Amino acid sequence: MKRRFRRGISMLLCLMTTLSCAAAGGALRAAAITAADAAAWAKAQGDQRAAFDLDAHYGYQCSDFVTAYMNYLVDGDPRSGRYQVYDAREYPDVAAQEPERWTVLRGAAMKPRPGDIFVSAGRDPTFGHAGVILGQVGGRYLIVDQNSNPVNFDKGSPCYTHEVTLSNDFALKALIRYQFDPDAVTLTYHANGGENAPASQTGYGAVRLSAAVPTRAGYDFLGWAENAAAAAAQYQPGAEFNLTRNVTLYAVWKATGDPDTPPGPDDPDPPVAENPTAHAALYVPAAATVEYQADVTVTARADGVPAGFTLAVYDGNRLCTVGSNETVSYHVGSVTSGKTLTVKVTDAAGAVQKDGSGAELSRSVEIKVSNSFFARLIAFFKGLLGLLPHVELRP
Ligand SMILES: [Ca+2]
Numbered sequence: 039m040k041r042r043f044r045r046g047i048s049m050l051l052c053l054m055t056t057l058s059c060a061a062a063g064g065a066l067r068a069a070a071i072t073a074a075d076a077a078a079w080a081k082a083q084g085d086q087r088a089a090f091d092l093d094a095h096y097g098y099q100c101s102d103f104v105t106a107y108m109n110y111l112v113d114g115d116p117r118s119g120r121y122q123v124y125d126a127r128e129y130p131d132v133a134a135q136e137p138e139r140w141t142v143l144r145g146a147a148m149k150p151r152p153g154d155i156f157v158s159a160g161r162d163p164t165f166g167h168a169g170v171i172l173g174q175v176g177g178r179y180l181i182v183d184q185n186s187n188p189v190n191f192d193k194g195s196p197c198y199t200h201e202v203t204l205s206n207d208f209a210l211k212a213l214i215r216y217q218f219d220p221d222a223v224t225l226t227y228h229a230n231g232g233e234n235a236p237a238s239q240t241g242y243g244a245v246r247l248s249a250a251v252p253t254r255a256g257y258d259f260l261g262w263a264e265n266a267a268a269a270a271a272q273y274q275p276g277a278e279f280n281l282t283r284n285v286t287l288y289a290v291w292k293a294t295g296d297p298d299t300p301p302g303p304d305d306p307d308p309p310v311a312e313n314p315t316a317h318a319a320l321y322v323p324a325a326a327t328v329e330y331q332a333d334v335t336v337t338a339r340a341d342g343v344p345a346g347f348t349l350a351v352y353d354g355n356r357l358c359t360v361g362s363n364e365t366v367s368y369h370v371g372s373v374t375s376g377k378t379l380t381v382k383v384t385d386a387a388g389a390v391q392k393d394g395s396g397a398e399l400s401r402s403v404e405i406k407v408s409n410s411f412f413a414r415l416i417a418f419f420k421g422l423l424g425l426l427p428h429v430e431l432r433p
Pocket residue numbers: 090091092093094095096097098099102
């Protein structure tokens with residue numbers, strides 16, 4: 039979001055930037071960076087609440103961060119100075135001048151992918167807003183941006199990772215996609231004891247798996263899995279696959295004419311699987327009462343949860359967001375009525391895990407809202423003045 043009167047200056051800077059690129063001549067080859075690498079860098083800025091004020095005006099604006107991101111993608115250095123664009127609405131025009139590097143998507147072509155720059159309407163449409171898409175969670179998107187928490191037109195606010203719906207302030211005007219190096223993302227097939235695995239392939243996004251099938255004497259091929267020890271296939275030859283990182287698919291085999299035989303009398307008892315979350319503990323915020331229309335974020339954490347399991351926040355049966363095995367944060371947004379969320383420790387399939395006593399690792403977070411007439415009146419005036427509080431609920 040940006041002051042109108044700086045627009046002329048920044049447009050001039052854009053033009054100068056473009057001319058200097060053209061003068062450099064021909065060196066427009068994309069750096070070998072994948073979209074997943076780029077999104078991971080952007081997410082780290084948000085998680086660390088990194089702060090960019092590249093133009094030394096109005097603090098940490100959305101445009102400072104997106105300019106830093108563009109510099110990072112092209113030069114590997116967010117402060118390289120290559121791009122100097124400080125009006126969110128100008129990014130599509132600047133990017134369109136370098137089709138070797140950037141693709142500008144509008145209208146129905148705007149299907150967000152991790153690593154994309156978004157340009158949206160903004161809370162104040164005079165300035166617009168911009169940030170970076172990190173991923174999709176249900177119908178919502180995880181993004182990182184500057185000056186969204188809180189919005190401050192004079193001082194800005196640092197990088198912030200949060201979930202949004204791409205409407206209202208975040209209604210898309212354009213997506214800008216860097217020409218990520220497609221050769222940098224490779225899908226490898228591993229015959230896993232067999233032979234004639236298909237050749238590896240490169241690409242990005244939706245790709246089709248090879249229709250070729252490996253062979254192994256005495257075994258039937260069941261399909262492909264990401265885990266070499268998998269007993270069941272996750273993907274079939276020729277299926278669509280979402281390729282966003284280097285990945286190896288392993289052939290899954292089953293011996294022919296040899297159905298699973300039950301353990302004989304001489305076989306030892308099958309080992310009892312140990313509960314991997316037996317020593318886990320989940321911590322959530324205590325019940326809290328917040329002001330009417332307060333902007334609420336809920337954070338929970340856990341100890342002793344192994345990698346591969348995640349903390350997830352649910353609103354009833356609706357999955358709000360998924361965090362790591364150690365923590366999860368959910369931006370609830372502006373609250374006007376009480377709400378109870380549930381934080382759960384789940385496996386990759388979403389199944390709730392149990393602790394060593396057999397109790398489910400699932401705890402509720404109760405948010406109560408002051409919604410008396412007086413509380414709503416106060417909120418109305420605070421809203422006019424931009425003073426509605428942001429509340430971080432932590433354990
Ligand atoms: Ca700034």
